[in-house]
Amino acid sequence: MPAPVPGSAPGRRSGASRSGNRRLGVGLAAAALVGLAPAIAVPDAPRVTAVVAPAAAVTQPVPPGITGDLAPPPPPRVSVAPPRGQQPGPAPGIRAAARCAPPRADAPGVPSGPGSVSARLRLADVHQLATGRGQVIAVIDTGIAPHPLLGSRLRGGGDYLTGGDGLDDCDGHGTAVAGLLAAGPVRGERSTTPVGIAPQAQLLAIRQSSPSFDVPAPDGGRRAAGDTATLAEAVALAVRSGADVVNISEAVCLPAARAAAAGAALQAALRAATAADVVVVAAAGNVGSGGCTANGRGQVALPGWYDADVLTVGAVGPDDTPAPFTMPGPWVDVAAPGTGLRSLAVGGGTTGGLDGTSFAAPWVAGLAALVRERFPELTSTEVVDRIVATARRAPDGAGALGRGVVDPVAALTTLPARLTAGPEQLANAAALVAELPGTRPAPAEPPAPDRPLDLLAAAVLLAAAGVSVAVLRRRPRRG
Numbered sequence: 001m002p003a004p005v006p007g008s009a010p011g012r013r014s015g016a017s018r019s020g021n022r023r024l025g026v027g028l029a030a031a032a033l034v035g036l037a038p039a040i041a042v043p044d045a046p047r048v049t050a051v052v053a054p055a056a057a058v059t060q061p062v063p064p065g066i067t068g069d070l071a072p073p074p075p076p077r078v079s080v081a082p083p084r085g086q087q088p089g090p091a092p093g094i095r096a097a098a099r100c101a102p103p104r105a106d107a108p109g110v111p112s113g114p115g116s117v118s119a120r121l122r123l124a125d126v127h128q129l130a131t132g133r134g135q136v137i138a139v140i141d142t143g144i145a146p147h148p149l150l151g152s153r154l155r156g157g158g159d160y161l162t163g164g165d166g167l168d169d170c171d172g173h174g175t176a177v178a179g180l181l182a183a184g185p186v187r188g189e190r191s192t193t194p195v196g197i198a199p200q201a202q203l204l205a206i207r208q209s210s211p212s213f214d215v216p217a218p219d220g221g222r223r224a225a226g227d228t229a230t231l232a233e234a235v236a237l238a239v240r241s242g243a244d245v246v247n248i249s250e251a252v253c254l255p256a257a258r259a260a261a262a263g264a265a266l267q268a269a270l271r272a273a274t275a276a277d278v279v280v281v282a283a284a285g286n287v288g289s290g291g292c293t294a295n296g297r298g299q300v301a302l303p304g305w306y307d308a309d310v311l312t313v314g315a316v317g318p319d320d321t322p323a324p325f326t327m328p329g330p331w332v333d334v335a336a337p338g339t340g341l342r343s344l345a346v347g348g349g350t351t352g353g354l355d356g357t358s359f360a361a362p363w364v365a366g367l368a369a370l371v372r373e374r375f376p377e378l379t380s381t382e383v384v385d386r387i388v389a390t391a392r393r394a395p396d397g398a399g400a401l402g403r404g405v406v407d408p409v410a411a412l413t414t415l416p417a418r419l420t421a422g423p424e425q426l427a428n429a430a431a432l433v434a435e436l437p438g439t440r441p442a443p444a445e446p447p448a449p450d451r452p453l454d455l456l457a458a459a460v461l462l463a464a465a466g467v468s469v470a471v472l473r474r475r476p477r478r479g
Contacts, residue, residue, distance in 0.1 A: 082268035085236025090163040091225055097214040102145070102172035105349025108342070117337045120318075121363065122409050123197060126370065129412045132198025135369035137181055138238035138246045140231065141174030143167065143207035145346040149183040150203060157241050159207040160230045166205035170212040172346050176354055177249045178203055179344030180362040194342050194350060197366035197408065204241055208234040209250060228252070228302065232265035239276050244372050246278060247365035248310075249358035251285030253292035253299045253327065263302060270309035279372070279380045281365035283357035284314040284400070285327035292327045300329065307331040311368070311384050314401050315339065315360035320394040326357055328400035333384075334391045335401040336363035367408050375417045382418055387411050389419045 118124070143166050144154060156165025169175045184199035209226020217223040231250065238246045273280050285292045285301040292301060304312035312331050315323040315338025322328070323338050338360030342352040364387065371383045378386065390411045391404035 080264040080268045082272040083233045083236040083265055085233055085238070085240045085269075088158045088160040088163060088230075088233065088237070091161055091213075091215050091230075093216040094161055094213055094225055095215075095222075096212060097222070097224075098170075098212045100168075100170035100212055102170055102175070102346040103351055105345035105347065106351050108350060108352075117341060117363075118195065120337065121197065123195065126197070126408045126412065127199070129409075130198075130370040130374040132182065132201030132366065132369040132373060135198065135244045135372055136202045136204055136242055137198065137365060137369055138204040138206055138241065138243035139174055139178050139181065140206045140208045140234045140238065140246065140248050141177055141250070142171040142210045142212075143169035143174045144178045144203065144205035145169040145172075145175045147175065147179070147183075147344045147346075147348060149185070149344060150178060151184070153182065153184070153201065154178070154203045154205060157204040157206040158234075158237055160234060161207055161210055161213050161225050164207070166207045168207065169346050171210055172351070173249070173358065174205065174207070175346050176343040176351065177247065177358060177362050178205070179350070180341065180359060181247060181366045183344055194344070197363055198369045201366065201369045204238065204243055206234045206237060226250070228263055228266045231303070232269040235266070235269040235273055235280065239273050239278050243278055245365050245368045246273065246280045247362055248280065248282040248303055249356075249361045250290075251283050251292070251301050251304065251327070251357070252290045253285055253301045255298050256300045263306075266303060267306050267309075270303060270306050274309045274380060277380045279311065279365075279368040279383050280309065281311045281313060281361055281368060283361040284312050284329065284332050286325045286356050286358075287327055288325065301327050301331065304329065304331040307333075311364060311387065312402070313357060313361040313364045315355075315357045316394065316401065316405055320392075320405050322396060322398060322400040323355070323357075323360075325355065326360075326400045328398045330399060332400060332402040333388055334364060334403055335394070335405050336360040364406055367406055367411055370408065371411055374412050378417060386414075386417075386419050390414050 138157060143159065144150070146154060146167060154167070156167045159166045159168070162168070179194060179196055181196045182198050182201045182203050183194055183196040185195055208230050209224070211224045213225040214222040215225050231248070235246060235248075270280055280303070282303045284304055287294050291299075293299065301312075303310050307330075312329075312333050314328070314332045314335040315326040316335045317323050317339045318337075322335070326335070326338065338357055339355045340352075341354040341359050342350050343354055343359070345351040367387060368383055371378065371386055375383075375386070387406060388403050390407050391402070392407050392410075393404040394401055396404075
């Protein structure tokens with residue numbers, strides 16, 4: 001059957017069933033105890049956590065590959081109840097380590113052209129199919145500052161630092177992530193201002209971490225605010241608050257041998273989110289930040305390591321090859337543009353030069369919202385399957401890009417809605433996957449624009465012609 005018209009079918013997203021699913025999911029206990037070792041806490045501490053930081057990209061080579069068995073361990077003999085996601089209050093002992101001075105808006109760069117991310121992702125075509133209307137995306141980050149391009153679609157969800165509403169951002173990181181997700185044009189205004197991938201989605205701001213604040217550390221010192229314990233609570237709060245999609249542009253890397261010591265609550269929260277029919281998308285992490293090292297040997301990255309319950313995103317440059325900072329690993333599912341981006345700045349305006357897997361993740365989280373709008377009958381797992389199955393294969397010798405680079409047009413037009421084919425059909429997968437312009441060096445003279453293509457009609461014709469849809473099912477759990 002053709003895909004439903006965006007917003008036409010309430011399906012499983014009806015309020016009554018959705019609320020019941022949320023309560024059921026949050027009440028479930030985790031079936032597996034999977035965690036990470038502490039970055040700063042002592043191994044014997046009763047509550048072992050690790051700092052999770054939104055890391056800026058650094059110019060270091062991609063590790064040649066991760067060796068050894070880094071899959072999550074088998075289910076333990078005990079279960080851990082997920083956090084309740086209570087409304088947060090001020091963090092005990094928190095103090096402002098630095099003056100709240102987020103990066104200011106800069107002068108806009110060159111207007112968007114054929115090689116821009118907007119053109120590469122074909123957002124003009126995408127927004128003819130879906131815009132994120134009716135979807136709620138929770139952004140667990142450094143907070144989101146109000147901005148004219150977010151308008152009334154932004155609301156506060158909570159603040160694990162100061163106990164506020166999440167609408168403060170001392171670092172600019174969460175605001176930039178929000179812009180890539182859902183910045184929308186001002187009515188009646190024509191400009192080169194960035195437009196997010198889901199410009200009509202609702203945003204829920206949850207401030208969970210910030211390098212501008214610190215809290216007491218187990219060793220008696222101080223550490224940056226935000227750890228795996230508060231991240232777990234933030235995920236549960238997002239689910240309780242009605243999020244359809246959760247974006248986590250934070251990551252931490254720790255030795256796999258100690259990984260089961262500290263992440264039980266986070267794993268339980270992610271498992272509960274999946275049970276509650278919520279898509280969770282997370283950044284893969286950046287080499288040189290959050291404990292992620294260049295050699296990568298023996299490390300796992302969180303939250304990505306919890307592969308069955310999170311869609312993990314690496315970063316690519318303009319040519320679809322891995323960005324030099326993107327952290328590889330067998331838990332990486334797909335990749336998205338993560339270099340040279342422009343987004344929203346605190347206080348208004350925009351800022352450019354954004355690099356990192358932090359800024360690749362929102363393209364995929366926003367795409368999940370678009371898929372949920374267009375195919376409201378799909379479960380969260382089926383949404384993830386669809387995004388992974390329609391990704392374009394890309395050069396990747398280091399395991400940094402998972403199944404390839406996301407293709408929003410293919411994710412919104414490939415039929416049938418549920419992609420459930422076996423590995424033997426993978427050879428046919430490219431038949432319905434559209435190539436994105438701008439991913440290869442542009443010609444000296446850009447070609448004249450072609451007549452816009454009716455994307456949905458093209459997909460229907462392909463299906464009628466008997467083109468088989470090959471799809472990769474959700475990755476089997478490892479270990």
